[in-house]
Amino acid sequence: MIKQRPRVVERPEGYVGEGFFATNIEKVIGIARANSIWPLPFATSCCGIEFMATMGANYDLARFGAERLSFSPRQADLLMVMGTIAKKMAPVLRQVYEQMAEPKWVIAVGACASSGGIFDTYAVLQGIDKVIPVDVYVPGCPPRPEQIIDGVMKIQELVKNESLRRRQSEEYRHLLASYKID
Ligand code: SF4
Numbered sequence: 001m002i003k004q005r006p007r008v009v010e011r012p013e014g015y016v017g018e019g020f021f022a023t024n025i026e027k028v029i030g031i032a033r034a035n036s037i038w039p040l041p042f043a044t045s046c047c048g049i050e051f052m053a054t055m056g057a058n059y060d061l062a063r064f065g066a067e068r069l070s071f072s073p074r075q076a077d078l079l080m081v082m083g084t085i086a087k088k089m090a091p092v093l094r095q096v097y098e099q100m101a102e103p104k105w106v107i108a109v110g111a112c113a114s115s116g117g118i119f120d121t122y123a124v125l126q127g128i129d130k131v132i133p134v135d136v137y138v139p140g141c142p143p144r145p146e147q148i149i150d151g152v153m154k155i156q157e158l159v160k161n162e163s164l165r166r167r168q169s170e171e172y173r174h175l176l177a178s179y180k181i182d
Contacts, residue, residue: 007063009035026164033077033103034160035065035151035161040076042096044083045096047110047142054145064152073099078155079132082109084117085125097132098181102167105159107151108134132173 014023098177111117
């Protein structure tokens with residue numbers, strides 16, 4: 001049996017002395033959040049299958065502290081949209097986003113979620129950023145699990161470095177207002 005050592009997160013910048021370590025609370029909260037993300041998979045088609053592979057034993061998203069999937073928006077902080085989103089589905093996606101508590105992040109996984117992909121038709125939403133703000137776009141049709149993991153790692157970087165005040169900032173309020181979200 002192969003014994004794997006647990007992944008130890010690097011400690012943040014701070015002051016180390018004999019028997020003490022001091023740092024900034026923002027950095028500690030950032031590390032905790034980044035390594036305990038609860039994703040909500042909103043999968044409508046083929047890209048969702050790649051996500052299943054990403055959760056499986058070979059790729060194992062659990063290594064990043066993100067194995068606890070949530071199918072309830074109120075208990076999730078990362079919305080992962082995978083697949084073609086029909087215009088009829090757009091209000092549902094937006095409702096799911098609105099039901100998530102702050103702070104929350106969004107990944108558009110694959111060409112369809114990012115831009116409508118090959119479906120340049122009247123019935124398909126040409127990118128989920130038409131209805132909700134997106135933090136990371138993962139290219140590909142479909143993206144491989146490695147790319148999805150790369151997207152999650154990019155989100156981890158954002159989460160780790162986000163200021164605790166960002167969600168109360170004018171800039172963030174403007175972003176939501178541009179989507180007519182209160
Ligand atoms: S991007 Fe490609 S693989 Fe992903 S849902 Fe669209 S058509 Fe399917």
